[in-house]
Amino acid sequence: MTQESDVDALIRQRIRSLRLARGWSLENLASRCELSQSTLSRLETGHRRIALDQLVPIARAFGTTLDALVETADDQDVVIRPQPGHSQGLTTWVLSTGDGLNGKTVAKMRITPDRPHQLGVHPGRDWFTVLAGIARLELGERTILVHPGEVAEFSTMVPHAICAHEGPVEILSIFNHDGERAHLHDAPHAAG
The missing domain is CATH 2.60.120.10 (Jelly Rolls)
Known part of the structure; x- marks a missing residue:
């Protein structure tokens, strides 16, 4: 997998996980971000390319920032290696x-x-x-x-x-x- 596809997969997983954590259907999310259900479904499943103009309203619907939605996973934000x-x-x-x-x-x-x-x-x-x-x-x-x-x-x-x-x-x-x-x-x- 390329780094770009890894990031795309992470973003897709976040969108789906946030939606499910709130108990929202695709229809609920679609109405909140003014995108179609089919667009959101294809985004979540990887059948549609992720575009910035779609991510901004999705982030807004979840009450988060675009940065938080797209930030990459990195061990540096999880593991602190303290020096005495x-x-x-x-x-x-x-x-x-x-x-x-x-x-x-x-x-x-x-x-x-x-x-x-x-x-x-x-x-x-x-x-x-x-x-x-x-x-x-x-x-x-x-x-x-x-x-x-x-x-x-x-x-x-x-x-x-x-x-x-x-x-x-x-x-x-x-x-x-x-x-x-x-x-x-x-x-x-x-x-x-």
């Missing part, structure tokens, strides 16, 4: 792409006891879960131990630090833009 970023006592793997999760960043962090202890403050809320070890959350005047499987969520306007307690700890954290700048700026990272 290192700073003293901290290894960070960024697990999300910049355009995913509505501006949130997901990171796996390995914190060791030799990480410099410094309380920080930034706008928003932080969230993390402990994968292995025990995290020591310094939150204002309080110290809270967070064990594997437990989750901590807190206001980041309170001075805070996440530390290792009696050995290394691995956490999975979700940050907003301010949290990413505050917690990941020291550790160079790559998402690809």
Whole structure:
């Protein structure tokens, strides 16, 4: 199969899948995009060449963009191969792409006891879960131990630090833009 026919097949499959997912018949889709049932049937089955002037109203009928309807499949949008970023006592793997999760960043962090202890403050809320070890959350005047499987969520306007307690700890954290700048700026990272 050529690359062009692969793309055509993918577009045809998307059109049919979107139509069926909505429970629409060919007649329903035809009335929504002002194309004939027979044209849509031939498009879906590969008996008619795909044309841009047909795809625009089809995308509009599904409430999506032309780009989303025709984008090619690529492993880069599915699999992230994180590279570790290192700073003293901290290894960070960024697990999300910049355009995913509505501006949130997901990171796996390995914190060791030799990480410099410094309380920080930034706008928003932080969230993390402990994968292995025990995290020591310094939150204002309080110290809270967070064990594997437990989750901590807190206001980041309170001075805070996440530390290792009696050995290394691995956490999975979700940050907003301010949290990413505050917690990941020291550790160079790559998402690809």
